Amino acid sequence: MPKVNSYAPAWLCRPSPGASLFTSASDKGPAQTQENGSKTVTPNAANRTIAKRGNEVFAVIDNEIRWSDLARLKDQWQQEARQKKSSTGPVKEQANGTKSPPYRVLAVPVYGLIKQIIPSPNGAFLAIVTENTVHISVLPDSSHLSSTDTSPIRLKTYQLGPTTHVIPEAPVVSALWHPLGLHTNLSGCIVTITADAAVRVWELDRNNHWSFDQPTLAVDLRKLVDGTSSDQDFAPSGFGKNKGFSADVIDMEVASACFAGSGNEREDAWAPMTLWVAMRPGDLYALCPLLPSKWQAPSTTIPSLSSAIVPKLAALEEAPEDLEEQLIACRQQYDWLREIDEQEPLDPPSESGNIQGADVFTRPAVPSAIPRLQGPFRFDLGDDLDDLDLCDILVIAARLNVEDLMMGEDEELAVEAIEKDKLSATVICLSSGNGRVNICLELDGVEGQWLPKSKKNTFRTPLSEPSDLVLVESLDTIKTTGNESVAWPVFTRDIHSRYSFFVTTATNVVSFSMSSWVQRLEAELQAEDPSGSGFRLQVLCSGNVAQRERILQVSETDITFPNAHLAASVVFYDFDLGYLLLTYHPSNPYAAVMDAPEDSFSAALDSHFEQRTSVPGSPAALPRRAPYQVPAVLYAASPLESFVDTQVPHRQRHTLKEQVRLSPATLDLVATAHRQLASYTNALERAASDLFRRCERLQGEMKDQLKQLSDVAERIKGVTSEIGEDGNRKEGTRNGEALDKRLQNAKDRQLELVQRYDALRKKVINSGGRPLSEKERAWAMEVNTLSESLDDQESKDEEKQQLAGRLETVKQFALDLMAETKSIAAKAPTSPDLGDSSSGSQPKVPQRLQRQRVTEAMRMVERESAVIDAITSRLGRLNHNI
Structure with a gap:
């Protein structure tokens, strides 16, 4: 979890010039801007x-x-x-002031x-x-x-x-730059998604203005969800055409969309060409593969697809007829991949901005340029059957299967290619309008699928069976007293970890981290011994999946603005800026400077230190708050200055210089001025009251700090009064024995911890870190059986006799071995050097092999001694109980 060091830096706050970057340049105050309604509206995206x-x-x-x-x-x-x-002297200003x-x-x-x-x-x-x-x-x-x-x-x-x-068409929900498109100074590829479930791929070229007028690929998802053949027309309806009404108008209203991957070489090959679309009622759909006519493939994409598709096709061809649909889908993937293999890679653009080491290919025409719509993907919410009202979606791609890709290669290269922060499943995060974040797992994986070609005299009912997602956790962002009706939670990816992200709501920014949980989950999924994995996975998924912490909170004066929403956060990581999270509210920037998490061990130590130091009265337990920022209303001009020019009609302005007359026009004019002035003075009162409350709270906290300082001073004075000038304790002090006793207890506790650490360290070193052999597993099963039998009161006497006999046998066997070893050593001829050429009859044993044999023998002796000690202690406890 990122730890906040400080909030908005001084170079972004008033009165520094940097604060003007996020300050309105108009003379209207925030109250007028909000009342006008032309600046902020209720968000629907x-x-x-x-x-x-x-x-x-x-x-x-x-x-x-x-x-x-x-x-x-x-x-x-x-x-x-x-x-x-x-x-x-005073700082010189410019000539114009x-x-x-x-x-x-x-x-x-x-x-x-x-x-x-x-x-x-x-x-x-x-x-x-x-x-629009x-x-x-x-x-x-x-x-x-x-x-x-x-x-x-x-x-x-x-x-x-x-x-x-x-403008008359459906609103634009998302605009995404394609991660596998060709991006240069003259060209680019962008995908637009509208609320009526229309997806369009635009391949831009500044030398060809026609590329900005018509998309190269357009798909209507409402038509594609019921499609039966790839020969059908799935293009969206043209401008001005009657689209009719269907149930999909409500069920397939798009809330947001995103690509599963970013074109990284270490993520799943299908991920950067998979578009996930989230519908507001709660359904999810996936388009894979969605590619432009010319696309770039990372260096691991084609080899990883080949290593996955070819063995799968060979296995399905030998499978029974029940898997015919999977065989057809795999053959389509094979035909699609074969057309790519037959192509000669095009010359990549010379401009920067594309993936390094990527090859440029042409989109295959077989089976089709338009993929099949996969879904809907759903997850079980229990008794809550209402619509989710989804707002945003974040997809974290599964990691690349390096083991299959590196099969036959050097093991060291394969180990280097594996990342620590990885998971072999796709993580899908969804945010809803009520501020809830749902974290799901997609375990099957989304692969390329296409509709079949149309055949004569055949009719097939389209199958659209929903797929299940695993809901691992559902969390609420930290709620405030703000207007929750305009909240639209938005995701922002973190820079340091793939499984960490930020959620920006109307009034706060919350950090979520799943890094530690992902590492434990992947260790269980890739475990060689599956015994007990089901129970451990259930425990992992039932516990805390994501850690959350509030990073930023909007001040109370800004919350009072109606229909105001924080902008989606951006994250910077630079030597000059540090680890900076930045967003802004109307006329006020909000930022947080955080610590960069280096590794999981240091993060765990930091969390442990925070828990140990969160004692009331300690400095670490003090609340951390953002520095006070002067509300924008205190800097805004009075609305009466521009009231005449903006609110008074031209035909009534001459009456302002005449004697006041009681008339409906005068009453209307005074009422309008009162509304403007009332909103302005209300904002001023709220800003002044917030400053007054802050000052009172500051006085109270300063009193608490002074009281704590005085208590600490008294304690220090009491301790120092018992110590003389020479540094030794004075005789006759009352607390000397108690302090010495506490010090001795602390030293004993420290010595005990060191001994326990050494014992554990020796056991780990002796175990060697290798998997258990068959004999060791059998011995462990025997020990478990023996411990279960000892719990039975009736069989304690018999087990005691058996254990005593076995112990005597082991001791006698050990004495015989030691005596035999001494006799052999006495009979063996002594030689000053085993490796000398003069002793021709003696074999030459390398010293490395000698040390290895001695080490193995020592390990065996230590293991046997540990077994004997364990049995002896168990017998002692058994005698004590009897």
Whole structure:
């Protein structure tokens, strides 16, 4: 779990210039902005209005895109702080008395409310998503954006599908850059998913404007779910056509979508080409493989697919006829893979941004370019039969089966290729509108599937049997007093671990970590001895799966804003910035600087230390809170300053300079001004009351700290008063014996722990770490049987006699062996050097073999002595009980 060191750094808080990056530039206060209703609305999709490219950050403020380099922003703030400390006089200002903003505005011709911004993998493009439209902007290089000119820069922007993504059509839910697409400075591949379950693949090319008008592949999932043949038309209905009504309009309303993988070489080969789509009622569907016409394959993709498909096909061909459907699906995969093998890899683009060492192929035409829709995938919620109201989905791909891929290779290379943070199953995380996070496992694995070709005089009812997911845990994010009706929990992947992520809700950010649980689960799944694995797996899944901790919490003054939602968090990890999590609320940034988890052992030590130091009154038990940030309403201008220009009609402005007359128009004017002023003063009162409460709480905490300091001082004074100047305890002190006794007990306890550690260490070293042999297993079974028989009171006497006889036999056998060893040693001729050439009759034994034999003999002797000691102690306890 990440440990929060500090919250929003000083270079992002007022009065530093960096705070203006997330501050509204308009003169309207937050109350006016919220009342106007044009700035924030109730979310019905993910609010991803903050994005990153390296150390650069993009944020949507007042529906305009701002850019800034955080590392450069921090350096400028540090330089200004040094100048203020070193200068004796006042800091010189510019001639015009104003400072240039520490950001640049990216002007784009987008007129709708921007809801998502997604940079391409190589940072060359920026996808801008509104309610119904998608725009692709060309991003300049960071050196061009960080120039001395701070004027707004107009970006080259293309509208994606001017006749496809339009306002009367279904809203755009997700826009995803394909992990296996070709991403260069001139081209890219993006996938758009709309609420009416339409998936479109766009292969962009700046030299071909037609690529921005029509998708290269379009699929309507509502048609595909009932498809029987790959020859059918699954394209979405055109603009303006009557789509009719069906039950799928409600059951297949898309909430979110994501790809299972990111194109990593160490993840499952099918994962980066599998698109998971989550429906709001709770069903999940998968499209595999979903590829553009030209795609890049990592170095392990084709070999891993070959090692999985070919043996499976050979096994199914010899199987009975009951597995005919699986045989047909495997033959389709084989035909698809054979067409890829017959291709010559294309030349990869020279620009950076693609997967290193990847080969570029053309999408196979056989069996079909459109895969079969797999699903629905569901999980059992028990008695809760209501709709889940899903909001977002996060899929963590299964790891690559390195053992099968490295079969026949060097074992050391295979061990190096295996990651520690791994799991041979797919993890699916789902968030719902009530703030609940469901963690599921998909154990069967999603592979490529296609619909069959149509045949004459045949009719087949489409089969759509649901698949089951294993629900391992369902957790609630930490609730607050905010408006929960507008909450749309959004996932953000962590940088350090694949099985850690952050969930951003309307009022807080919560961290979830499954790393420790995944390692224990994978150890059980890959265990060589399956005995007892079922019980242990049940215990693992019934316990705590994910650890959660609140990272950020919105202040009370910001919670009062209606329809306000935190933007989806972004995570930075850099030498200059550290491990930084960043998000923002209207006019206020929220950030947390965390410790990077190095390994599981250090994390376990940190958690243990936190538990030991969480004693009331100790410094570690003090609450950690974000620094106070001045509410934006205190910086906003009064609404009465612009009231005349915005609220008073032009025909009534002359009446403001005349004598007040009682009339309906005057009453309406006064009521309108009162509404504006009341909302503004209400926000001011809340901000002032929050500051007053904070000051009172600070005084109370300072009193508690002073009281604790005085108690500690009295204790120190009492201890030091009993010690003389020479460092020895004074005679006649009352607490000397008690303190000496406590010290001696602590030393004895420490000595006992050291002895226990040494004994355990010797046992582990003597065991050798190898699996038990057949004789050792039989001996363990005999010991268990003997212990069970000793529990029976009637058979204790008989077992005592048998054990005593066996013990005497073992002792006599040991004495005979020792006597025989001494006689053989006395009869053997002595030789100064066994390895000398003069003793020709003696065999030459290498010293390494001698040490090995001696070590094995010592281990056998220690094991036998341990057995004898255990039997002797058991007999002693038996005699004592009798």
